[in-house]
Amino acid sequence: LPTTMMLVALTMKIGAAPTHFWLPEVMQGTTPIISMLVATWQKIAPMILIFSISNHAPSNVTVVLGLLSTFLGGWGGMNQTQLRKIMAFSSIANTGWTLMTVTYELKTSMINFFLYIILTTPMFLAMARTSTKTLQDMTTLWTTSATTSMMLMLLLLSTAGLPPLTGFMPKLLILNELVIQSLTPVAVITAMSSLLTLVFYLRITYLTSLL
Structure with a gap:
């Protein structure tokens, strides 16, 4: 129980569902650089704490939190027009992917998290x-x-996780680990929820490519 309570408290710090409501508003109300720090640097310390207690964390709780985050992150970003809010919901969805296997395959979750930071930082700097x-x-x-x-x-x-780009590999590893852990229905739902995030990523990509 103490580990579960600590886990839920830390999910608020990293902006994971269902305690994610503060993240889009905060990121929208600040400058792009501060938004970048909130989406990346600010999450490192609480995420490392989650990694450190992953051996004692209940796997069913992390899977449920991860599933909620991937779905709500994708769903929330669908009708947004503000880029920082879109990036906030993208951050929520990616946090869900990280939480999904944190108790099963820690290295995969770490790769996914730090790769997201590497990909997101230049995006915010470009914006x-x-x-x-x-x-x-x-x-x-x-x-x-x-x-x-x-x-x-x-x-x-x-x-977005499109092959053969870099972001595809950690998502594939996470889905593979879920299948190995006999959580195939969860893997299917997670993969389907990633289509929601893909919609707004492709929308931005399409608008960017307009001549």
Whole structure:
């Protein structure tokens, strides 16, 4: 019970469902750089604490929290037009992927988490550099900076988990681990919920590629 309570408290710090409501509003209300820190750097300490108690954490709780996060993160970002809110819901969904196997295969969860930070940081820096705040702003990005636009497209698709890009591998490993643990229905639902996040990633990519 103490471990479960600590786990739930830490999920609030990392913005995982169902205690995720603060994250989109905070990220929307700050500058892109602060949003980047909230989505990446701020999560490192609580996530390391989760990694350190993963041996004692109840696996059914982490799986449920992960499943909720992937679904609500994808669902919440569907109708957003503000880029920082979209990135916030993307962060929630990715946190869910990380929590999914934290008690089964810790290394896979760590790879997924740190890879997300590596992919997300340049995205926020590019948004800050080009002053893009909404989806509408993305439509003119190609004309002002084609290189940045191309980089953003690749980063977005990689974060979405499309093969053969980098972000695909940790998601595949997580799904594989869930199947190994006889959690095939959970793996299927998780894979289906990733389609929700793929929708808004592809929408941003499409708008970015408009000439």
